[in-house]
Amino acid sequence: MSNILQKKWWKITGLVLVFYAIVGGMLLPVPARDILNETIRNLYYHVTMWFTMIVLLTISVIYAIKYLSNFNINYDIIAREINKVAMLFALLGLFTGMLWAKFTWGAYWTSDPKLNGVAASLLVYAAYFLLRNSLDDSEKRARFAAVYNIFAYVMMLVFILIMPRLTASLHPGNGGNPAFASYDLDNQMRLVFYPAVIGWILVGLWIASIQIRHQFLIKKIND
Numbered sequence: 001m002s003n004i005l006q007k008k009w010w011k012i013t014g015l016v017l018v019f020y021a022i023v024g025g026m027l028l029p030v031p032a033r034d035i036l037n038e039t040i041r042n043l044y045y046h047v048t049m050w051f052t053m054i055v056l057l058t059i060s061v062i063y064a065i066k067y068l069s070n071f072n073i074n075y076d077i078i079a080r081e082i083n084k085v086a087m088l089f090a091l092l093g094l095f096t097g098m099l100w101a102k103f104t105w106g107a108y109w110t111s112d113p114k115l116n117g118v119a120a121s122l123l124v125y126a127a128y129f130l131l132r133n134s135l136d137d138s139e140k141r142a143r144f145a146a147v148y149n150i151f152a153y154v155m156m157l158v159f160i161l162i163m164p165r166l167t168a169s170l171h172p173g174n175g176g177n178p179a180f181a182s183y184d185l186d187n188q189m190r191l192v193f194y195p196a197v198i199g200w201i202l203v204g205l206w207i208a209s210i211q212i213r214h215q216f217l218i219k220k221i222n223d
Helices: 010-025 037-070 075-102 115-133 138-166 187-222
Strands: none
Touching: 010 037, 010 187, 037 075, 037 138, 037 187, 075 115, 075 138, 075 187, 115 138
16 A cells, blocks of 8 residues: 555645636536525535545445454554544534535534434544543554444444435435435536545545554654
8 A cells, every 4th residue: 555655646636636626616507406506516515525534434444354354553553544534524524514504404403314323423433533542552452443443334334324314314315305416416517526526535545645654654663
């Protein structure tokens, strides 16, 4: 992975796509939808945060599994740092979602099952970091964290992807509401949305790579 992290092309690509998504998201035309109106532009920023979070958490859990397979402490470091960045994007997704909810639903927070699932997922991952900080032995901490990381990932999928689809929800694609693919996300918006998803994922990986390299340097100095 270290060789991949040192490549520059994907970092530049990420920055270019994010810049394009920000500018295009503000200036390019969007479909006129009832209630949503111009707030539909938040799709480029809110939903992309969740896509990035899920991708990062998926990579983190892969490294947690790899750690459990050979107990290489570097894998634990990678999983931990990626989780930190994933939580940053989770908070950004939560904040942009609350702003969107205020303008479309009339309140920053409702009893919507997806919102509650997001809150529960954040608490589950907060417990991940608390667990790490509560253990002094580095090997024991890494093992417990890896196992809990897998549990947290499964719970996150249940809370934000499965449970909201089993009950009524205000979110598109849930509870009978039309999904963006068939209602709001027209061809014009796809020109911005898909590059935005790719761009934010690449930027998220870039931030994580900086964190990982920093931790590797600290480990090298300590060793």
